[in-house]
Amino acid sequence: MDLTTLAFYFFAALTLGFGAVVVMSRNILHAAFSLLFTFFGIAGLYVLLFADFLAITQIMIYIGGILILIIFGVMLTTHITGVDVKSGRTGSIQLGGAVLVTLALAATLIIIATGTAWNESPAPEVTSTAELIGTSLLTRYLLAFEAASMLLLIAIVGAAFIARKKN
Amino acid sequence: MEIGLSHYLIISALLFSLGLYGVISRKHAVMVLMGLELILNAANINFVAFARFGGMNMDGQVAAVFVIILAAAEAAVALAILLNIYQHFKHVNLDEVDQMKE
Known part of the structure; x- marks a missing residue:
């Protein structure tokens, strides 16, 4: 190993x-x-x-x-010193259902992951990915990159607007 | 045994299932948010693993960068909404937050 x-x-x-x-x-x-x-x-x-x-x-x-x-x-x-720092679970019936659904999903995903013949190809030697990612961000994914910058701006303004104190 | 693509896919599947369990079994809104972060990270592991084993393709890593950007924006907005809910209801128990009006 x-x-x-x-x-x-x-x-x-x-x-x-x-x-x-x-x-x-x-x-x-x-x-x-x-x-x-x-x-x-x-x-x-x-x-x-x-x-x-x-x-x-x-x-x-x-x-x-x-x-x-x-x-x-x-x-x-949360009140750190009080009781409700406890994160609160749902009832036991719902918990059993959650465990069942989760286990079934995990089993299905693992069976798919191991059972499929994935199309793998050998990786060429790459020393640093920062340059490659930067190049593709500013060429092929330029539109998505600009949209992401707009999204971040809107998210900042929106979060500050929503979270401010109202009086 | 050589570490291959399926190893990473299994890690990702288990992490996704843990996140989903957290989302559907918890009442505290911040816990649900943490489960969401686990789910997004599981998806990111898949992106990067497929990029690595598909001939070091950069598209997968760029997709992972965008997922991280979206996760950051989502966390900021979600916590702002949570603070509002807390100011209004004095708790963030998702089972009892069921009204949109005063």
Whole structure:
């Protein structure tokens, strides 16, 4: 078992283990902090997939941005010292249904993933993906890139407008 | 055993299922949001894995970049809405937030 295989299993265990903590934990702050390790594990998987730019983007945007936003959301919408920091599950019947649906979906997806003969082709040697991604963003995906910038602007203005204090 | 495409697809499938479980089994709105983030990340792993094993195609990675952009915008707007719900109802329990008017 070489180092890459070992690294893959380490990051996979990190991602799935803490991902399970995120959805199972009773304490919503524990869930939010477990999400940090899940995102780290996913960034590691990106590195193993030769996506260095995406790995850094994952750490900067997901951990540095979205996770902080989520923790702000937790802090601003729950009484940390009170009881309702508990994240609240639905009733046991609904929980059983959720487990059933989820297990059936996971089994189906895994059967499809392993049973299909995917059309794979050997990867050429790539040293850095940032230049390639930048080139395709500004040539082939220019329209989508500009639309994304408009979306971000609208989202910022809209979020600030919705969240402001009304009096 | 060589780490291949199906390994990554299985990781992604399990992560997607965990996220879906979080979305449908929780009442707290922020928990539902975290489940959504897990689902989006699972989709991203699929994009990048197919890009890597499909001859290092950059299209998959560009799609993943756009997914990250959308996730950031979604998180910001969703949390702004959550803050409003909290100001109005004094909780963010999704089972009890069922009215759109005062």
